[in-house]
Amino acid sequence: MNKILYFIFNIPCRIYWKTKNTILKWRGCDFADFRDPSFEFDIGYQYRPSRVNDFRWIMRKIDSEFLPFDQMSFFDAGFGKGAILIETMKLGIPAVGGVELSKNMYEICRKNLKILGREKENTKLYQANAADLTKQLDDFNIFYMFNPFPEIVLKKFMQNIIDSIKRKPRKFFVVYHHATLHQTFQDAGWLLLYNRPIKERFKPEYDTYDKIYTFENFSDE
């Protein structure tokens, strides 16, 4: 019964996104889900764009309570085809960047940004494993993740953020969308600033959390 209700409840949403994606496809863009076969799950997961409404909601939360949009420099860890980079630009965040492991998606993202007129000189996009970025992180104060990689990569990425903050002290926040590995943050002593349960109607097994973290020692810098 729940399966049927879930299907019916989501019809308007599906129609909206199908129409939007079809129009974008006509324009030459590509934001379809994608699993790049060039890497395994032990280094990273597949591409699926964040839900735009959830993204806007959590970003507005940061804007109103922690750091205004115009002071943000936003880094998407695993930007895929760039849907969230574009949403970030639409919010008026002045500096945007990120890293993507897949060379294929890195190219697609660049093409999408170009077609949609969102190519900017100060957009810093890297094609690499997020675990390998160090000084490049110094330019950013919002680190966004939508469940991109497993714990082994996440731990390195978290350490690289802390090293970056030590190098260049600043207020910073990690936004973790669909926070499956939240225990890793907790175990490492990060400070949970906000926890938003996301309920999926008629599919309780899809219920999840969006979380905002900073690192205790640096929260007041």
Ligand SMILES: C[S@@+](CC[C@H](N)C(=O)[O-])C[C@H]1O[C@@H](n2cnc3c(N)ncnc32)[C@H](O)[C@@H]1O
């Ligand atoms: C769930 S998608 C999220 C896409 C985008 N951030 C969003 O929210 O719409 C995860 C992305 O992370 C990328 N990824 C996976 N492992 C990675 C790694 N180790 N380093 C950089 N990117 C990675 C994947 O290729 C994929 O595009």
